[in-house]
Every structure is written in structure tokens, then in C-alpha cells.
Amino acid sequence: EYRNVIVDKKFLSKIRKIFNKTYAMIDKEYPNLKFYLEGRRKSAISTEKKNILYLAKNKSLDDFRDLLAFRIILFGDDHSMKLIETGYSLMKNLIDFMILQGFTPCEATEVFETEGFSNEDLNILVPDHSFLDVNYKHLVKDYIVHPKKNGYQSLHVAFRDVSGKCFEVQIRTLAMHMLAESSDGAGHDFYKQKRY
Numbered sequence: 001e002y003r004n005v006i007v008d009k010k011f012l013s014k015i016r017k018i019f020n021k022t023y024a025m026i027d028k029e030y031p032n033l034k035f036y037l038e039g040r041r042k043s044a045i046s047t048e049k050k051n052i053l054y055l056a057k058n059k060s061l062d063d064f065r066d067l068l069a070f071r072i073i074l075f076g077d078d079h080s081m082k083l084i085e086t087g088y089s090l091m092k093n094l095i096d097f098m099i100l101q102g103f104t105p106c107e108a109t110e111v112f113e114t115e116g117f118s119n120e121d122l123n124i125l126v127p128d129h130s131f132l133d134v135n136y137k138h139l140v141k142d143y144i145v146h147p148k149k150n151g152y153q154s155l156h157v158a159f160r161d162v163s164g165k166c167f168e169v170q171i172r173t174l175a176m177h178m179l180a181e182s183s184d185g186a187g188h189d190f191y192k193q194k195r196y
Contacts, residue, residue: 002047005067011165015039015068018101022070022169025097026090033086034075042067063109065158065166071177078175079125084144087171088131091155094169095136103159105139106166116149124151124179144176151179 005011023037042050047067054061072090076083095105119126130137130145132155141156154172172180 036073066168068167071170106158122151
């Protein structure tokens with residue numbers, strides 16, 4: 001399946017076009033928002049390890065939808081609830097936009113590895129409720145209201161095209177991104193070494 005996705009030039013071309021359209025949509029709908037949009041393809045080794053993890057946790061491999069992903073990083077006052085609210089607003093608009101582009105949002109799987117989170121050790125902003133419209137909550141993995149125990153925060157949504165191929169979009173603030181990529185608890189390399 002991994003090989004089918006990474007060599008499907010038609011699908012990759014469609015993803016590149018939607019990447020560009022997504023950038024234009026955000027720029028138009030949020031003219032004062034500073035953001036960075038990046039894309040990535042999961043490596044074959046990471047894919048294999050994630051498959052093994054899913055099987056070990058008795059999770060369906062159908063839930064593995066992030067071979068290809070976009071990440072939207074929001075810049076602003078990271079200690080402001082307003083930037084977080086903007087992230088939720090953007091997620092709603094993004095879902096509506098992707099539907100208009102012919103993609104179907106997938107039902108979100110449950111958040112995981114959130115047990116044991118304590119904000120006493122971390123200086124992160126955790127809202128007391130989700131700012132996502134109730135009609136969209138079943139589509140979004142909300143790690144902002146429910147951070148992972150290592151402090152990881154982000155909003156995740158997966159989309160499927162008519163052929164059944166999926167990609168994921170993540171939205172987070174710069175502070176959330178820096179924590180996720182740093183060398184301490186939520187750091188990407190540390191996280192992968194610990195999990196695998």
C-alpha cells in the first residue's frame with residue numbers, strides 16, 4: 001500500500017495541487033494570519049514501524065492515514081487563546097474547503113497516549129474546552145484540549161479521495177511545533193525512539 005501511494009503520480013499531483021490551493025485559501029480567508037505550510041511523505045521505515053505499533057495495540061491499519069501529510073504552523077502570540085481559537089476556526093474552514101475540492105473527511109480515531117498528562121511539568125496553554133463546532137468534532141483528533149502525556153498538541157484531520165487514498169492535515173501554533181520537534185519529551189526523535 002505504501003508503494004502504491006508513493007508511486008501514484010496522479011494522486012501525488014492531486015496532492016500537490018491541493019497543497020497550493022490550501023495555501024491560497026488560508027491566505028485569502030485569513031489575510032492577517034502569519035503561517036507556514038509544509039508537506040511530507042512518511043518514510044518506508046517509519047511506515048513499517050507504525051504498522052507494527054498498530055498491530056501490537058490491536059488497532060486497525062485502516063486508521064493509518066498519514067503516509068502523506070500537510071502541517072500548518074500558526075505564528076502569533078503563542079500564550080494567547082486567540083491564536084488557538086484561530087487554529088480551530090481554520091480547521092473548520094479547511095474541512096469545508098476540502099469537501100468542496102472533492103475530498104471526504106474521515107471519522108477521527110480516538111486520541112491516544114494522553115493518559116498521565118500533567119501541565120505542572122510543562123508550560124503549555126490548554127483550553128478548558130474545544131473551540132471546534134460540534135458538527136466537526138467527530139472528524140478531528142484534538143490533541144490541543146487533550147495533549148499527549150509528553151505535551152504534544154495539534155489538531156489532526158484525515159481526508160480520503162475517491163480512490164480511497166488518504167492524507168492528513170495538522171494545525172498547530174509555533175510553540176506547539178517547537179515542543180513537538182524539540183529534544184525533550186515531545187521531541188520527534190525522542191518520541192519515535194520511545195515508541196518503537
